[in-house]
Amino acid sequence: MNQKSPKYPDEPPLPSTWDARLARHLVRPLKNTRVTPNHLTTLRLLIGVAGIACIAQGGYTWSNWGALLVVLSNFVDHTDGELARISGKSSKIGHFYDLASDALITVLLFVGFGMAVANTTAPGGAPEAFGPVLRGTIAGLAVALIFFLRMRIESRVGKSGTKQASAGGFETEDVLYLLPLVTLTNGIGPFLTAASIGAPLFAVLVIIDYWRVMRRPQPVATSTEH
Numbered sequence: 001m002n003q004k005s006p007k008y009p010d011e012p013p014l015p016s017t018w019d020a021r022l023a024r025h026l027v028r029p030l031k032n033t034r035v036t037p038n039h040l041t042t043l044r045l046l047i048g049v050a051g052i053a054c055i056a057q058g059g060y061t062w063s064n065w066g067a068l069l070v071v072l073s074n075f076v077d078h079t080d081g082e083l084a085r086i087s088g089k090s091s092k093i094g095h096f097y098d099l100a101s102d103a104l105i106t107v108l109l110f111v112g113f114g115m116a117v118a119n120t121t122a123p124g125g126a127p128e129a130f131g132p133v134l135r136g137t138i139a140g141l142a143v144a145l146i147f148f149l150r151m152r153i154e155s156r157v158g159k160s161g162t163k164q165a166s167a168g169g170f171e172t173e174d175v176l177y178l179l180p181l182v183t184l185t186n187g188i189g190p191f192l193t194a195a196s197i198g199a200p201l202f203a204v205l206v207i208i209d210y211w212r213v214m215r216r217p218q219p220v221a222t223s224t225e226h
Helices: 018-030 037-056 060-087 092-118 131-157 172-184 188-215
Strands: none
Touching (some): 018 060, 037 060, 037 092, 060 092, 060 172, 092 131, 092 188, 172 188
16 A cells, blocks of 8 residues: 655655655655756666667677566666656656657567577577567567557546556566576576567457457546536
8 A cells, every 4th residue: 555654754655566656765866956867768768678688689698698688677767757746747748758658669679689689699500580589579469559548548538548457566577587597597598479469469468458458438528617
């Protein structure tokens, strides 16, 4: 449950997840500076792209360094929202920029997985070229569709309509923190195959949810004019 911090009673309630709480603690010194949430979003984007570029190289060392950068990028993603909340520097453009960055990083990550598999030569065989990149692209496009539809649902019913499941201080997107386990165990190939099947299936569920939300009648605003 969110609760007010006794040391900072003027702030919004503490976030429910551990990484967001840590992010708020780290950005408090930036509250009254020229640093804006968009600066932190850009930093998250650059770290994420660098990590994906490492993963796309293929090979054990590159993949593991890339996974660490992607995990760092995922954490930094919480800092822009927390700075916006405690400093009042939120904006519609910043919110859209954050969502677009999330979508771009996620899509590129799956494509990067495909390139990593394609760039890895099996012993005694030739490297795969088309198959893994195609699977990564399919997974990435499915995720892009999910992000777009969730954004449309949010614009219709508010953030409550796209709230992620959470438990024990963790939420669905925190699964990305387990990415190093995938690279450490050389599991990018199986993970990519699973994602290329699972992401489209999840996209179908989001499409159904979107269809249901859009069919609901909008509440009629009560006029106070006479």
